[in-house]
Amino acid sequence: MNQEKVTELEKKINNDYSNIAGMVVLKDGKTLYENYFNECTATNRIHVYSVTKSIISILIGIAMDNGHIKSMNQRVLDFFPDYTVKRREKTIQNVTLKNLLTMTAPYKYKFTPYIKYFTSDDWVKFTLDLLGGRGQIGKFRYTPLIGPDILSGILVKATGQSVFDFATENLFSPLGITVESNVFFHSKEEQLAFNKAKNISGWVADRAGVNTGGWGLTLSPTDMAKVGQLYLDGGMWNGKQIVSTRWIDESTKEHSRWEKLNLSYGYLWWIGNDKEHGYAAMGDGGNIIYVNTKKKMVVSIASLFNPRAKDRIEFIKENIEPIFENCE
Template identity: 60%
Template sequence: MNNNPISKFEDLIKKDYSNIAGIAIIKNEHLIYEKYFDGYTKEDGLHIASVTKSITSALIGIAIDKGYIKNIEQKVLEFFPDYTVKRGEKTIQNITIKNLMTMTAPYKYKSEPYTKIYTSDDWVKATLDLLGGKGGIGVFKYTTVGTHILSGVLANATGQSVIAFATENLFKPLGINAPNHVFIQNKEDYLAFLKDKYVTGWIVDPTGINTAGWGLTLTPRDMAKIGQLYLSGGVRNGNQILSSKWIEESTKEKSRWGELSYGYLWWIVDDCYAALGDGGNVIFINPKKEMVVAIASRFMPRAKDRIELIRKHIMPLFG
């Protein structure tokens, strides 16, 4: 029997969380644990799914810091002057960036029309066409396709591609290798991106707009660096990359989904907060313990709860 607590923890990962590819843990600004599974190495990126949303949140914050966006209360349609609103459609005109960031914008669909959006020629326009309708503004409705509008806002506000803006203002200052564009032409490409063992890049729509709700690949170390940036109040190597005020606001409850609290594209978990992605991708930040836990996982439907893993096993072992 192996009584080494770390070995027991790693055995647990292999047994009960077999789709985990890598874990990186930072405490007091030092990388205290890093481990890769299933043949992955620290150089291998993975599709981080909806963790992409929280990175989009950081980019919106940077765009506000730099004056490209006035504030979060700006109406979404201000950024799309060429968009024609359909007759009788009034709700869309009142939807703000804040509504998109807090998942409190209404949409004209019951379940997310991924195929319809991702086979269209212009994903932002296709999503704007679904924004509004009869639902009330302010009611929580979690959406991945809807978040894509924020990438359109970023591109139009900054005059740069999302990837160029992110590289210059977030990835490069954090020492993260900038991803390449990845185009998906059909359902097969989409499924391959989700399921292939080794994927790199950032999905981009036919007009050159990067996805905001999914589609970015990062390594666990990259994810941990973003978590540490938030923990450090937006400062890295003495440079203010993101304002501490934005971080504070982003990680306070702004809306609710049942018992779950939501900030600006970040989940609030008790006195901690997290970026959560399908399959078990996580950037978990515990301010009291000054800890960041980054977990990258391969795509898997109904993956076992990572928050439970962090709370029950990681915090007692490394905290």
């Protein structure tokens, strides 16, 4: 490893990517680089925002592997038999699990009703009430916040466990990832404090106890790197199959596309083009789990929230891969 280039990299982080809390680089399963910034250490847990979505994707895959979920083509409402559909509401009845995973489900809201969402007691029901409408099933519509909670609700219904317990048993504990407890907000101030915190280990849940699907999980860069390595290794961890290779292959290939930004999407994973040989879990503020299958590399970056964070994919391709891709 060229120490001079690493020094330059860290200078660039401090100057241009100053909200980075920590970064881990793995190649062939070995840690080539691990460092922390902004007074953070390996023990700090950071809110990784939409990286949470890709964790939900893994849990859906494990639930399928275990027979809790039969098919991607199951209708969403099949999981919620007690949910009452409003009169003349037809679209919602045809939305499938696959539509939710590929962001091709329509919703009734034009502008995200954040305040009503955060102040409601049941985020799954709140979101179900907004599913459907006059939009087109199959057309990509990225829903950063209000949408993925339905997947959390599906996990609860299908497995008979809380998302937290199912994740702990089937993903976090096997990988040695610590997520200590559910996090509940009693005020707007508590939520804002959570977003800035460096020392909260947990997963946000609504008042009904259902964990968030699109945001709200805290992880360390090492935790994130483990998830990336799990996927790079085809779902194997310490000789045990955690999630099937079939699910990984299926969830990391293009199923839909955000035409406006020319971005490919799998099952809650962002997909690179054929030349890039990779995919990523990406969260607001510059949180990322990046996997390059050709170079056998994983890069994880946890970041303190910054609404104008610079592109991490570009940063990794231009500044990180060239330094570490030929290291043994």
